[in-house]
Amino acid sequence: IGICVYEPATGKYLYNHNASKYFIPASNVKLFTLYAGLKYLGDSLPGLKIIEEANHIIIAATGDPTLLHPYFTSQPIFNFLSKISKQVIATKTLFATTAYGKGWSWDDYNESFMNEKSALPVYGNNIIFGGTSNKLTFYPNAAEKYITFSFDSTTGNSGYLNEVQRDYFRNRYTFKFNGSKKTERVIPFITSDSLAYLLLEDTLHKKIYYPNVAVNPDDSALAKTLFSRPVDSLYIPMMYESDNFFAEQTLLMLSNKLWGAMNEATIIDSILFKDLKDIPQKPKWVDGSGLSRYNLFTPQAFVYLLGKMKNEFGLERMKTILPTGGQGTLKNYYLIDSGYIFAKTGTLSNTCSISGYLITKKNKLLIFSILNNNYISTATPVKRAVEKFLHNLRQNH
Structure with missing residues (x-):
């Protein structure tokens, strides 16, 4: 177990137990993905790139995971396409990665939490x-x-x-x-581009021509981006429900926006080299969701990141994006401390973690990260022990 508890007001660590050692963090990786999105994606999701000509419109995928997703009743991109009377031509997007991430468990391919990454979800x-x-x-x-x-x-x-x-x-x-x-x-x-466009045109009741030719919309002066929805409408379910698909597609949207190609490694390397260059221990960060067991992070790294997010984006915004007790993945935990803890959990077999913000009885803000690996019991007793530790910390500090 690794425990790091930090008080920003005093600049002091309350706990630093194995805090500089590396652990598999599971879905706590989504905190790093969230940082990348908050930093560079802007205030709205890029839903589609288009070039509108006199007789036709060229469309290019952006990686937006919300198109026709049952979670989102509002579908502005679909509505836009449904009203077009011109011929619709889809261009091939540079998808420079794989449908599954490195280190994912292949036998989970049938599970809804491991759906494939793609250019046009x-x-x-x-x-x-x-x-x-x-x-x-x-x-x-x-x-x-x-x-x-x-x-x-x-x-x-x-x-x-x-x-x-x-x-x-x-x-x-x-x-x-x-x-x-x-x-x-x-x-x-x-997934495949052709299947995605077939499903889309069937729902639109409109033909989409897909010549399988790459055209970079950014090369045209007529190119523009259509936006689908506010980014927090994606980030909140990503963090509350720990949605792996939303996290993976967030990195693909980012790399496509910044470099014109979808590759999570590109944006990860850039964030670590530029924005997180002062992180206490450089992590091995390989995916957006935390499904990979190749990920290795330290508790101090999470505390550093959470402090940086508080400073750059504000504690109040972080409190709206992260669940508190009784919500999301904390639905059955921290009920007594609801409204005073805001955190991201992570769970794989033999691995569970939680990192976030804690407001104590004395109204002090603490930033914490607790990572657990290699236990052979179920996760529940480990989570309950951590819950008790954090509750006592809130009561007594």
């Missing part, structure tokens, strides 16, 4: 299945045209949908209908 790069064998439901409805599926005959087909298993290398899904109650299953699909 649609519907969150997931399909929502439900219903029964007699009436199977899809969201988006268009997905039925572009996937194959079969029923698992070993379980019978008289109940509700219970399990969905996708083939690793293709969009072929096998369903089990042995459930006793109505439920939904959210499963990723294998």
